[in-house]
Amino acid sequence: MNRFVLVCVLALLPGLAQAQTKAENIILITLDGMRWQEVFSGADSLLINSKDYVEDVTGLNQQFWKPTATARRQTLMPFFWSVVAKQGVLFGNRSLGNYVNCTNTMWFSYPGYNEILSGYADDARISSNDKFPNPNETVLEFLNKQNNYKGKVAAFGSWDVFPFIINEARSGLPVNAGFRTATQPKLSDREKFLNQLQTEIPSPWGSVRLDAFTHHYALEYMKKYKPNVVYIAYGETDDFAHNGKYDAYLKSAFQTDQFIKAIWEWVQGEPQYRNKTTILITTDHGRGTIPLNEWRDHGSKVKGADEIWFAAIGAGVTPQGEVKTAGQLYQNQVAATAAALLGKTFSQQGKAGAPINLAK
Numbered sequence: 001m002n003r004f005v006l007v008c009v010l011a012l013l014p015g016l017a018q019a020q021t022k023a024e025n026i027i028l029i030t031l032d033g034m035r036w037q038e039v040f041s042g043a044d045s046l047l048i049n050s051k052d053y054v055e056d057v058t059g060l061n062q063q064f065w066k067p068t069a070t071a072r073r074q075t076l077m078p079f080f081w082s083v084v085a086k087q088g089v090l091f092g093n094r095s096l097g098n099y100v101n102c103t104n105t106m107w108f109s110y111p112g113y114n115e116i117l118s119g120y121a122d123d124a125r126i127s128s129n130d131k132f133p134n135p136n137e138t139v140l141e142f143l144n145k146q147n148n149y150k151g152k153v154a155a156f157g158s159w160d161v162f163p164f165i166i167n168e169a170r171s172g173l174p175v176n177a178g179f180r181t182a183t184q185p186k187l188s189d190r191e192k193f194l195n196q197l198q199t200e201i202p203s204p205w206g207s208v209r210l211d212a213f214t215h216h217y218a219l220e221y222m223k224k225y226k227p228n229v230v231y232i233a234y235g236e237t238d239d240f241a242h243n244g245k246y247d248a249y250l251k252s253a254f255q256t257d258q259f260i261k262a263i264w265e266w267v268q269g270e271p272q273y274r275n276k277t278t279i280l281i282t283t284d285h286g287r288g289t290i291p292l293n294e295w296r297d298h299g300s301k302v303k304g305a306d307e308i309w310f311a312a313i314g315a316g317v318t319p320q321g322e323v324k325t326a327g328q329l330y331q332n333q334v335a336a337t338a339a340a341l342l343g344k345t346f347s348q349q350g351k352a353g354a355p356i357n358l359a360k
């Protein structure tokens with residue numbers, strides 16, 4: 001090898017390394033109002049034994065109680081702690097000094113989802129959960145404008161405000177949220193059945209459907225259309241918490257972990273997605289802890305409701321597991337991180353948080 005060739009090869013190497021770790025597909029997942037406390041420590045010792053919040057204390061203990069936090073979190077979210085913790089990365093265990101926070105000061109859903117998706121807090125304009133079209137461009141809308149992702153972006157949510165948060169009128173993105181049914185041509189048998197079941201199974205809430213519908217609508221859509229960018233917003237955890245049902249909150253957290261596992265396993269079985277897909281997982285806000293009943297609530301008056309967490313697995317993510325060193329990340333970094341994994345810069349004229357370097 002002559003010197004010129006050697007120099008050329010060396011110059012190419014970093015580029016090659018980058019190309020191998022870059023993602024071609026992003027699946028962004030949120031669990032509404034899922035506390036970092038349960039993600040990192042599993043079931044809470046006081047809440048799981050509270051007759052105020054649990055119908056069958058014995059049964060819930062049998063299902064989710066273990067003597068150590070490590071065993072409890074593994075029991076509550078086995079996919080997070082057996083797969084993401086080995087092959088991916090988890091930020092936000094505050095008991096180890098690793099922090100993730102909202103930068104918005106509202107600490108409820110629309111401001112949180114705006115911050116996640118648009119890359120910055122907009123407290124002046126996004127200060128309620130009302131159904132108004134988001135004035136800010138989301139990273140979903142941004143990616144849908146890029147040549148290689150045009151028409152390859154889709155969103156699914158349990159909450160009926162997502163069509164507004166994603167501004168479907170302006171962005172033109174398909175959003176199946178709230179109690180919408182699958183309406184694309186050539187519905188699969190599963191989609192037809194989901195459409196039927198959704199009218200037959202009463203939701204406990206007026207504006208949020210049960211997450212199994214959101215999950216299966218998303219998965220069926222992915223099988224059919226193979227989108228490059230998918231957003232799935234699960235909602236049950238927040239609503240069960242507001243209802244004061246700690247048993248349902250835990251069972252929903254467990255089931256959502258299983259949903260994410262199913263998505264990961266499907267991804268790894270599909271040539272378009274296998275080893276080319278990154279799953280990013282986070283939450284819109286935290287919840288309180290003190291006094292005990294504050295676990296049900298969030299918002300700017302609830303201490304700790306800005307405390308969140310962030311996890312990632314897949315292409316471009318170096319396996320680091322639970323990050324045990326001091327650090328601080330923010331909710332406004334998620335959008336730029338998603339774009340950066342696809343090789344795109346999402347800065348929102350400098351307003352967006354910086355991408356998180358997951359390829360350490």
Ligand SMILES: [Zn+2]
Pocket residue numbers: 033108109238239242298
């Ligand atoms: Zn809420």
